[in-house]
């Protein structure tokens with residue numbers, strides 16, 4: 001459903017050029033929950049922003065449902081981007097409008113008529129268990145509730161793909177469990193494919209069907225889950241898998 005082909009992105013920094021993402025090729029299967037794990041600065045967030053082209057790649061292509069996003073003119077790209085939801089570590093809600101207006105904003109941007117918007121907002125808030133908070137403001141909610149609102153907002157335009165950037169990193173363990181449950185529900189119930197960036201191995205183990213390990217701007221390996229365990233992709237040996245996952249466990253335990 002999503003193919004990245006030799007995607008690269010560099011940034012100009014004061015002492016030269018920094019290669020944040022370096023020729024990444026990645027296949028994300030339809031219906032999967034694909035984790036991207038790696039240390040701080042590995043390039044995970046940049047990679048996620050390259051998927052919906054919030055960041056333009058220097059090289060390479062992004063193909064979503066058979067359509068090459070990287071060559072689309074800005075107007076078409078904005079339309080295609082509406083099919084991709086995104087949530088963030090800090091929720092990124094608009095502070096001075098209500099919960100329901102927050103969820104309504106992407107629908108307004110997509111030109112959805114008012115009546116339909118009202119119904120869809122209610123439906124999305126019900127889905128995340130917050131129908132009773134529609135009239136409240138973000139500041140009146142807990143962190144977990146704010147992330148649920150952000151999830152409802154991300155779902156508003158019926159995305160086929162949901163991008164999650166460290167969605168549980170500012171939440172306590174109980175709330176993390178709750179949000180991981182919501183994400184799993186979205187995947188199973190709505191068939192939404194999820195790409196989740198995290199530095200927590202535990203999140204990967206509890207949620208993901210696939211995981212790619214990122215180091216210094218590169219994907220160094222990809223694993224898929226079978227029988228409750230991550231097994232190596234065909235190209236890597238068992239010992240290499242242990243080395244990567246063992247290292248990830250040490251780093252993120």
Ligand SMILES: Nc1ncnc2c1ncn2[C@@H]1O[C@H](COP(=O)(O)OP(=O)(O)OP(=O)(O)O)[C@@H](O)[C@H]1O
Nearest residue numbers: 011012018020038039040041042043044045046047
């Ligand atoms: N707009 C930018 N301008 C300059 N450098 C940038 C920019 N965006 C990211 N970088 C640099 O690219 C590198 C990768 O950043 P990125 O946020 O993608 O990493 P990450 O793996 O998500 O790390 P973290 O978990 O700390 O967010 C970092 O060194 C960062 O400082």
